[in-house]
Amino acid sequence: MFVHKVDRELSLKLAGPEDADALFQLTEGSREYLREWLPWLDFTKTVEDTKSFIESGRRGFSENKSMTTMESIMVTLLVRQGSMKSTTPIKS
Structure with missing residues (x-):
């Protein structure tokens, strides 16, 4: 699996099926706000x-x-929603 460590606190991980629940919950929780930028949301x-x-x-x-x-994906969603520090990161 692809994992790239950017620095001590940030790694990029290729999204996998095990991430679907967390990603869906992030999307669902910000649906109204994100609709303006993400045409696939609906x-x-x-x-x-x-x-x-x-x-x-x-x-x-x-x-x-x-x-x-x-x-x-998470950074895009969280920056738009203004809550970078209030979520649990997905483990790499």
Whole structure:
């Protein structure tokens, strides 16, 4: 699995199926606010939708076309919601 340590406190981890619940909960908790920036949001209604997104990202990574990491997703969501310090990070 891809993990890149940026510094002592931040690592980027390739999103996996085990991250679907946490990512869905972050998305669900900020749905109204994020809708303005994330056009795909209304198509993400279940954890299964989030798993499909993660699987698509992993396919893109394996084909050297994209890289979706959990820290980049979480940081984007948390910065927009203004609550960087109030969540538990996903373990690398």
